[in-house]
Amino acid sequence: MKSGSLSIEAVSRVFPGVHGGAPTRALEPTTLSVAPNDFITILGPSGCGKSTLLRIVAGLDSPTSGRVLLDGRAVTRPGADRGMVFQSYTLFPWLNVFENIAFGLNERGVPEAERNAIVESYVDKVGLRGFERHWPKQLSGGMQQRTAIARALANDPEILLLDEPFGALDNQTRSLMQELLLGIWERERKTVLFVTHDIEEAIFMASRVLVMSARPGRIKADIAVDLPYPRHYTVKTTPEFSALKARLTEEIRAEAVLAATEH
Amino acid sequence: MPRPLAPIPNTQRVLLGVSFFVLFVACWALATLGGFVSKIFLADPITMVQNGWELLTKFGFARDIGMTVWRVVGGFTLAALVAVPLGILMGAYKPVEAFFEPFVSFARYLPASAFIPLLILWAGLGETQKLLVIFIGSVFQIVLMVAVAVGATRRDLVEAAYTLGAGDQGVVRRVLIPANAPEIAEILRLVLGWAWTYVIVAELIGSSEGIGHMIIESQSLMATGQIIFGIIVIGLIGLISDFLFKALNRGLFPWRLA
Numbered sequence: 463m464k465s466g467s468l469s470i471e472a473v474s475r476v477f478p479g480v481h482g483g484a485p486t487r488a489l490e491p492t493t494l495s496v497a498p499n500d501f502i503t504i505l506g507p508s509g510c511g512k513s514t515l516l517r518i519v520a521g522l523d524s525p526t527s528g529r530v531l532l533d534g535r536a537v538t539r540p541g542a543d544r545g546m547v548f549q550s551y552t553l554f555p556w557l558n559v560f561e562n563i564a565f566g567l568n569e570r571g572v573p574e575a576e577r578n579a580i581v582e583s584y585v586d587k588v589g590l591r592g593f594e595r596h597w598p599k600q601l602s603g604g605m606q607q608r609t610a611i612a613r614a615l616a617n618d619p620e621i622l623l624l625d626e627p628f629g630a631l632d633n634q635t636r637s638l639m640q641e642l643l644l645g646i647w648e649r650e651r652k653t654v655l656f657v658t659h660d661i662e663e664a665i666f667m668a669s670r671v672l673v674m675s676a677r678p679g680r681i682k683a684d685i686a687v688d689l690p691y692p693r694h695y696t697v698k699t700t701p702e703f704s705a706l707k708a709r710l711t712e713e714i715r716a717e718a719v720l721a722a723t724e725h
Numbered sequence: 726m727p728r729p730l731a732p733i734p735n736t737q738r739v740l741l742g743v744s745f746f747v748l749f750v751a752c753w754a755l756a757t758l759g760g761f762v763s764k765i766f767l768a769d770p771i772t773m774v775q776n777g778w779e780l781l782t783k784f785g786f787a788r789d790i791g792m793t794v795w796r797v798v799g800g801f802t803l804a805a806l807v808a809v810p811l812g813i814l815m816g817a818y819k820p821v822e823a824f825f826e827p828f829v830s831f832a833r834y835l836p837a838s839a840f841i842p843l844l845i846l847w848a849g850l851g852e853t854q855k856l857l858v859i860f861i862g863s864v865f866q867i868v869l870m871v872a873v874a875v876g877a878t879r880r881d882l883v884e885a886a887y888t889l890g891a892g893d894q895g896v897v898r899r900v901l902i903p904a905n906a907p908e909i910a911e912i913l914r915l916v917l918g919w920a921w922t923y924v925i926v927a928e929l930i931g932s933s934e935g936i937g938h939m940i941i942e943s944q945s946l947m948a949t950g951q952i953i954f955g956i957i958v959i960g961l962i963g964l965i966s967d968f969l970f971k972a973l974n975r976g977l978f979p980w981r982l983a
């Protein structure tokens with residue numbers, strides 16, 4: 463059975479107040495079902511609970527109410543079936559690129575020969591050939607995020623969670639990384655949840671774009687992207703793309719205004 | 726003027742470091758040889774070197790040095806063997822921390838030297854007592870510092886390990902320990918320095934061998950040259966062990982320097 467179907471059922475998250483202040487409603491009850499192999503991007507203003515939602519799916523945080531099901535099983539703790547690429551750089555600084563990518567495989571006790579073959583193949587896929595023995599400190603930000611993506615993928619998770627993985631990169635590098643990730647996804651077909659601030663990035667990769675409202679976060683729009691795969695970067699200049707972009711820009715702008723006036 | 730935090734060339738660094746030693750000895754020589762300080766209170770550098778040479782060639786001081794080094798290394802190793810695993814457990818598991826932390830924090834302030842009379846009562850004047858002084862002086866410090874270091878491990882690295890399928894033990898073995906290994910080595914280097922002060926105190930009281938014993942003997946002979954020589958030997962050994970520790974850390978943790 464092909465797996466990777468995710469179901470988020472009325473999940474909400476309230477953080478207790480800091481210094482006796484009012485509690486923060488980070489996420490309103492949110493319901494969402496994701497089919498296997500969907501590439502979902504999530505757009506929303508800063509602080510609307512995107513990271514919170516992803517962390518709950520990963521099992522790193524618990525919802526205040528509701529539950530998350532992956533292939534029908536309830537998520538209670540983090541596990542290898544949900545790979546995550548974080549907003550911050552989280553490579554293990556004491557392991558080189560090769561060892562970082564091998565981390566999950568080692569943890570599962572995959573035999574050495576098989577493990578090395580898998581790691582080598584991902585080193586190639588993310589274009590880090592020649593850098594296997596480098597420490598994370600010796601890599602650029604883009605290379606670190608590529609390693610982090612390879613590290614998550616090498617573990618063969620059912621669902622991949624990416625939290626603004628390209629947020630700190632310049633535009634050119636960011637475009638290349640999008641093509642790289644999209645290429646890998648088109649070949650390997652995984653369920654992906656991808657958080658971003660960038661509307662073009664969201665449309666370019668997604669089969670479905672979710673727009674979240676300003677805090678307290680909830681899903682405000684759910685828009686299918688019918689551009690055919692495999693996608694080439696030139697798709698960004700087509701009229702269909704521009705129309706989607708115009709529509710999403712409107713949706714986001716309303717929320718950004720709300721978020722800004724709230725403070 | 727150099728800019729804040731701007732690095733300097735290696736040769737310049739060594740030169741500056743050596744020049745302060747030279748300046749220090751020069752001032753000392755000026756004060757003593759120039760007759761500003763009486764010989765009874767402070768020997769001059771030349772007498773100190775002569776006395777030191779006598780100590781080494783005629784009075785078997787090398788054996789004292791060996792004795793002291795072995796006591797420090799022995800007591801310190803025992804302390805590290807107990808303290809590092811306990812510190813890691815305390816840092817990793819909050820109930821363990823809650824159980825031990827208050828007592829260790831209290832015990833840390835008990836002066837090791839004040840235990841010497843008690844330890845002599847319990848363990849006699851032998852080696853066990855010397856090792857125990859160093860053990861007591863070091864173990865609580867190491868436990869606490871290691872626990873703090875491990876407890877402050879970057880949470881995002883721990884979370885990354887969990888999402889890669891690591892279990893709780895895997896997180897301890899493959900994240901908490903390697904992430905903090907350089908810091909733990911650094912803590913050991915620091916506490917080893919303190920262990921040196923405990924051993925000398927232990928040897929000042931009821932000992933028939935060791936650098937501290939030589940110093941107390943020299944005091945009754947008013948041989949300040951010998952005392953200063955003993956102190957300088959301790960400083961030198963400290964400097965060497967520090968240097969070795971740093972070199973070892975560089976070799977063991979190349980990722981730190983990259």
Ligand SMILES: Nc1ncnc2c1ncn2[C@@H]1O[C@H](COP(=O)(O)OP(=O)(O)OP(=O)(O)O)[C@@H](O)[C@H]1O
Nearest residue numbers: 477478486488507508509510511512513514515677
């Ligand atoms: N551990 C926490 N304790 C208290 N409040 C928190 C905690 N984590 C998040 N929050 C609050 O929850 C809200 C949503 O945070 P979250 O990190 O999910 O936002 P985000 O959408 O990822 O924002 P950004 O795009 O800036 O990363 C914020 O208002 C934040 O202050």
Ligand SMILES: [Mg+2]
Nearest residue numbers: 512513549625
């Ligand atoms: Mg975020």
